[in-house]
Amino acid sequence: MTTIAKKIDALVRDVPDFPKPGIIFKDITPILQDAQVFKETIDAMANILRAENLRYVAGIESRGFVFASALATALGVGLVLLRKPGKLPWKTLKATYQLEYGTDAIEIHEDAVAQGDSVAIIDDLLATGGTATAAACLLRDAGADVKKILFAIELDFLQGRQKLIQAGFKNIESFVHY
Numbered sequence: 001m002t003t004i005a006k007k008i009d010a011l012v013r014d015v016p017d018f019p020k021p022g023i024i025f026k027d028i029t030p031i032l033q034d035a036q037v038f039k040e041t042i043d044a045m046a047n048i049l050r051a052e053n054l055r056y057v058a059g060i061e062s063r064g065f066v067f068a069s070a071l072a073t074a075l076g077v078g079l080v081l082l083r084k085p086g087k088l089p090w091k092t093l094k095a096t097y098q099l100e101y102g103t104d105a106i107e108i109h110e111d112a113v114a115q116g117d118s119v120a121i122i123d124d125l126l127a128t129g130g131t132a133t134a135a136a137c138l139l140r141d142a143g144a145d146v147k148k149i150l151f152a153i154e155l156d157f158l159q160g161r162q163k164l165i166q167a168g169f170k171n172i173e174s175f176v177h178y
Contacts, residue, residue, distance in 0.1 A: 004044040005071050005175040007037045008152055012176070026153055026178070028063060040068070041175070045150055046074040047123070048173060052147040055117040056080045060106070061087070064123035067152065068090050071122055080112045080119065082135045095138035096128045106134050108142065115143035125153040126174060129160025133167045141167075147171060153178065 001009070011025040011034060045067065049057070058080040059068025065081065067068055072079040085094065085105045092107040112120060121135055136146050146169060154161065154174035161172055 002044075002175065004037075005039050008041060009176045011037060012153065026125055026155070028152060031152070032066060038070075040138060041152060042070045042074055044175065045071050048150060049075060049120050049148060052120060052139060053118055054120055054147060055145075056113060056119045058082055058108075058112075058119050058121045058135065058139060060121065060123040060131055063125070067123040067124060080139075082106050082108055082121075082138070093142055095134040095141070097134035099103070099130060102107060106138060108138060110142075111143050113139060113144040117144045118147050119144040120147055121149045123151055125155065126151040126160040126164075126172075127155045128158045129163030132160060133163045133169070136164065136169050137167055148173065150174075152176065 004157045011030040013030050015025040015027050018025040035072060041123040054077045057068045057072045059065040060082045061084055065128045069079055085107055088107055088109055093110050094105050094107045096103055106177045119139055126132055136149060139146055148171045149169055151174040156177050164172055
């Protein structure tokens with residue numbers, strides 16, 4: 001485990017029965033409250049992405065926004081927001097995906113990316129992979145070249161990485177694995 005992974009792991013707080021009974025929620029807010037560890041996390045993510053020659057980082061609502069906005073600033077690139085339906089004010093493109101209890105969707109502005117724009121997708125945590133896969137497919141379908149998908153934390157037992165790989169995305173990294 002890398003130094004930053006150890007620091008992240010030490011700060012992640014387990015919250016039992018949130019948002020429903022039987023779930024152990026991995027709370028990243030202690031990372032955000034520790035200025036030094038948050039900075040080191042952003043620096044580590046930036047180091048991974050520097051060679052990708054990105055035009056944008058795309059943050060997945062909502063905790064992904066926190067990481068992606070700091071990362072966009074660190075890299076000197078633009079920020080694309082991937083949001084739940086009805087949250088973006090301009091014309092949007094949408095991807096719908098399956099949940100265990102129904103469907104959900106994610107949107108971007110239709111002019112968020114252009115053909116061939118290099119993009120990295122950022123989120124705090126990879127769980128089942130539904131949202132991340134929908135985000136990656138939406139960006140790809142909009143013409144972007146998804147270079148990397150990067151997470152602070154990955155819940156390996158939920159096999160979200162496999163869903164991304166099955167959709168054709170192989171350049172996936174996470175610092176901490178549970």
